[in-house]
Amino acid sequence: MMASSYSAKEEDGHHPGSAGLGDTAIRTRKPDNTAFKQQRLPAWQPILTAGTVLPAFFVIGLIFIPIGIGLYVTSNNIKEFEIDYTGTDMSSPCFNCSINHSWNNTTPCKCVLPFSLDQPFESNVFMYYGLSNFYQNHRRYVKSRDDSQLNGDEGSLKEPSKECEPYHTSEKKPIAPCGAIANSMFNDTLELYFIDPNGTRNQIPLTKKGIAWWTDKHVKFRNPGSNNPNLTAVFQDTAKPINWGKPVYELDTDLENNGFINEDFIVWMRTAALPTFRKLYRIIQKKNSMTPTLPRGNYTLEVTYIHFLNHLYSDYPVRSFDGRKRVILSTISWMGGKNPFLGIAYITVGLICFFLGVVLLFIHHKYGNRNNSSDIPN
């Protein structure tokens, strides 16, 4: 692609020392005549000229545009549905829960949001919750965790890292899991119902396995006590995070998904890059090839709010910082979720390159000859 030419200089090797030198002293002081020392190593000497980069531009253009189109089409084929259930609006069913649910009764507040899908979701559907304006990437927040504790280190369990301050100890007992991240774990419970045309509510089965990175679940996060099935005993001398309604060993009944290796927990612990983010909540597995995973029709989303201690708000609170809560249902292609950016970017860059290729062609014709002709200066 580039102009290349290997300069055929003498490779290397010692010239037989010049003949006239009888004096050995002189010969030893004579510099070695290696190609490296004489700066004459054989080299490829490319030069970027209009002529040489021109093909590169066309090639880039020709490769990028199809890729871009492919990406764009793929992205467009992805079905995505999003419901905001923050409940800021008076009309929203969740308004009540988010404002003034009384916690005196033990029944958790629940709100039901009906929605309908215009198009069936054919393949596996991934259910996300999304928060916005939530600074998971704030430095104080990011570092407020103890990875050793989460990795099952007994010492750190008893004495969490200082980084966890001020979510370090509670009632003289170390918090497990400590830190701001764990403390603020998202805890709304989301359920999805399909409303049959005949009005029956069918709960859609949600898989919670496989939402966290495999390596996180199996290596990075570990319960203390070396596979002691009795987590209660293991976490005996620890306190639950202040905001949590129940301790960490009661996150799930399944032993494989309890304690630090609870997948919801692990997902939450991977701090998001930007203040508006989404996290994988559940997966709706495709049942068989005949029926779509989520057929067209009416659905309801039921949000159950869990008691959030030490806080005025009743639900998982985002309104104080103008945050939003969303639920996203999305299919996934090989390139992940819906994101037209990459496709558009590829198409744009491809077009630009192609266009520049044309410009360069023109320049090459107009100026290239001039340069390459004889009028080399002085």
Place this chain on the structure above:
Amino acid sequence: MQNLYRGRVGVTLHRAHAPVTSPALADVGRALLHRAGDTPSLSHSLLRNDVPSAFECQTEHDKNHKLCCTGEENWVDSRTVYIGHKEPPSGTEAYIPQRFPDNRIISSKLIIDTPTSPMTSGLPLFFVITVTAIKQGYEDWIRHKADNAINQCPVHAIQHGKVIRKQSQKLRTYYAVQDTKAFTTAEEFDTLHSTIECEQPQPDLYKYVGRINIYLDRDEPIARPLGSENLLLRGATLKNTEFIYAVAIYTGMESKMALNYQSKSQKRSAVEKSMNAYLIVYLCILISKALINTFLKYVWQADPNRDEPWYNQKTENERQRHVLIRAFTDFLAYMVLFNYIIPVSMYVTVEMQKFLGSYFIQWDDDMFDEEIGERPLVNTSDLNEELGQVEYVFTDKTGTLTENNMELKECCVDGHVYVPHAICNGQILPGAVGMDMDMIDSSPGVDGKEREELFFRALCLCHTVQVKEEETVDGIKRGIHQGKSTSSYISSSPDEVALVEGMQRLGFTYLRLKDSHMEILNREDEMERFELLEVLNFDSVRRRMSVIVRSNTGEYYMFCKGADSSIFPRVVSGKVEQVRARVEHNAVEGLRTLCVAYKKLSHVEYEDVCRLLNCAKLALQDRDKKLAEAYDVIEKDFILLGATAVEDRLQDKAADTIESLHKAGMKVWVLTGDKMETAAATCYASKLFHRSTQILELTTKRTEEQSLHDVLFDLSRTVLRQHGSMTRDTFSGLSGDCQDYGLIIDGATLSAILKPNQEGNRNGGNYKEIFLEICRNCSAVLCCRMAPLQKAQIVKMIKTSKEHPITLAIGDGANDVSMILEAHVGIGIMGKEGRQAARNSDYAITKFKHLKKMLLVHGHYYYIRIAELVQYFFYKNVCFIFPQFLYQFFCGFSQQPLYDTAYLTLYNISFTSLPILLYSLMEQHINMDILKRDPSLYRDIAKNSLLRWPTFIYWTFLGLFDATVFFFGAFFLFDNATFTSNGQMFGNWTFGTLVFTVLVFTVTLKLALDTHYWTWINHFVIWGSLLFYVIFSLLWGGIIWPFLNYQRMYYVFMQMLSSGPAWLSIILLIIVSLLPDVLKKVFCRAMWPTTTEKIQNADKLYKGHLSEFTPLSSLHAPPARKHNRRGEESQNPAHRRSDSSRPKKMMYAYWGGRRDYRTFSSFLRIGENPRFSGAAYAYTAPGPETSV
């Protein structure tokens, strides 16, 4: 080597291998001074630690007086102070830890709340310091080794000393004081009582004033003067003498060599200056970034729900801290976060580049001198790139442009010309060319005969030549005419050797100096003996030397030889006119002329002279001045005998070199002490002046006719008129066809110009300005009749003129040292006049012609390499840090680092460091041979062109653009953070890793795009460091690191790579980032190509078509295209020069045959140029009638 040091020093040194000074080199006598009572503390620092305090001085008078080494503790103290620079300790590692913690504190302790761990910030700094320390340590170690070589020479013990005559390798002659010559054994010395008084140590190597008091009979001491001829400097080697007895006067760090060494000032290159300017800009950027972010943070946090949302509470401590303190810590934290924008590691890389790069000069085969078996020396690697920036070259003439290999061409006695037979391969040259010379080597009559013989004797006697009996000696050998004798002459002045040898051919052989008698073999093979009474040494101010001798018959003669200007005024009779004519004629031919005169003295007169001299010699203060006065009185009323002409041939390829330097846009100044005519002839021969050069004269001759004022204004008008019209005509900076000016100025006029209050302040002040203005428009300047100090003055004047051009001074002799030290780049020639110049220079080469490769190739390479290095470093750090800055806007201004600690630390140290270092060592944007063939390429980099502000701003903006692309590319990609097919999400560390991966690849590939010379090493480091990054990332994220308390990077990199969109976006972002730079390169090359780029294009196209003709244009243009050129010429005047290839070829052919000026003069006759006579004051080139 060892046996050369078999000297004995007259100072008690009990340890055999010990003091810093080696035997023969102790600047002698301190011990005695001490005894005399006026005594400063003795010689601290001169003993090494392993020397017991046994610096004893036993004189007869005070045998028990011990000079204890009081300074030993000092020594230990100062050792720690100087460690880095002067006196290396035995192990350099010892002090690295000392320095390191101090420096690291800055980043780790001041700031309690750093966003990155102290290690992260400290490690690069530590690395920088370590590498710097190692480099310095290594250089110290080398120095240390050199010191040791001398320091550990065995010193024979004790006794005291006398100076016996000896010679150093520099062919200087030293004398023992007369009264001590008798002492020849150690036992005898024990009987000597004497004291030496002398000045305190001072750095001037060539000056020494002292007095020895010898007590013979315990009564009045005999006082004898001691001068530099009695002093052996540290490092001197005995030549003719097996051993000496000496008194150590200055020892260790007080020795003159050591003082000189220290006083050498540090030179800094222009690149370093721009580097520092950039650094300040970046410092401002850094501070403003931190300030902006701090400010925005508090604006943003005004809402308490942002400052402290429920999910992210502060600790009690943090809450209670005062807001100002918080703001300040935040500011500091930002500084820490962004501090990588200051490329600390650049300094290491630059150091390493310079240090390692300088080896290429030393290794260069082309610059190796087969004759003397020396290779170039790099004394200061700091100035490598300055070699590519030279605008003014100041060169010495003798020994630099010329070979300093003298041959007597002719002598002229009373107007009769003699040409020694044996010269020029035995052929007898026609000595007279159409002038009034009627005879060659024939007897001019009885009276004439007498004068003739007196003349020859004068030359045989009036010199300081030594006779060396053995045939071979180390160093420079000057064999006498073959077959006649096995002895050879040695002297500090080649002229003298030439003269004495010439005399030998004319029948008078100087045999030896024995017992103060000079022996001469005359034409009849009779021995004549003259007692040598006084030698009035040569100095460059008087420009003459004299001897007083007594002949067998008891007559006192005083012979004087010197420059015509210093002899003629002192002559009262003789055929002055004829001699003067002949001298001028010879001078025009480029011969070095000397005039010889004599006078007879009566005994009374001689006594007077002796008294006068002794009085002056014994003075401790102002001895030089008093001596000069005495000489002035003594050397007068001479009778002129005749003149000699010595030829000094041009060095090999000197003319070619000067021509290349001119074409490279450098202004070449020749500074010489020679006569104007001689110098001018050399200048023509060396093509400093061309036939077409219009010569402007600014000499005493002219200023006698007109006032200096008028002359100056005349000249400046001439020059400016031309200049004005030239700028109108062509816009090109190439001085293709426009009038060349050459200026000749002599020392006297120069000092008149430089004198501040000249002819009243009205005009006096701006003489210098006018003069500079003239000089600026002259491509070549010849300064003749210069005193050494004036050389430095001129350099300084140009250096400090308003453009601040980069100057280079090249010379070979001690008289060039001041100029070499003054210039930006000082180059010494390891020549026949010793090593003073080479030692004080920044670079030492063996031949003037090597300057061409040094500047045009090495200088050019170093410059482009370091320029890229500097720009690239700033660029890559902007790319690195700016995304972090942008990220602050999305993380609540919380100083969250975008990248993981390991990446922050290793980015500059290992991911991106080696490619640029190797680039800066290997890059060759243009082939070496082309650079050498086409000097005008040098203009492309003149005036620091690659490090000017526009370029810098371009790079910075490129960095900003790339950083923006990285960040927002990743940002939009993370808009929907699902980009794996299993629906799982990525977090902030993946975000940072993505940005970082793009970053590393982009900056490395950017360098790859800039690389024009891909050797396997470049391939290896560029692809290797990318591979290293990948492997490191895999490893870093591959396991749970047991010693770390965070595992944030665990599997992040692998997860990223498992995602298709991540790959796609990495590729996309890299290409987008590189796009603008590629476009800029391509467009600039196509539309506004620089000379360099044109050559590159041409080189690429016509590779293999290289013609053997030197001028480049013919080189690259294939023969078939030559027709086009004519036509296009009118369009572009800048290219006119290409046409000059033809005449050049002709000249080359001519010069190829016999490289000396005689060829040139005859050439001049052929090519008379009519343009030449036109201008006022045109200097007539050596006329045709004078040649050959």
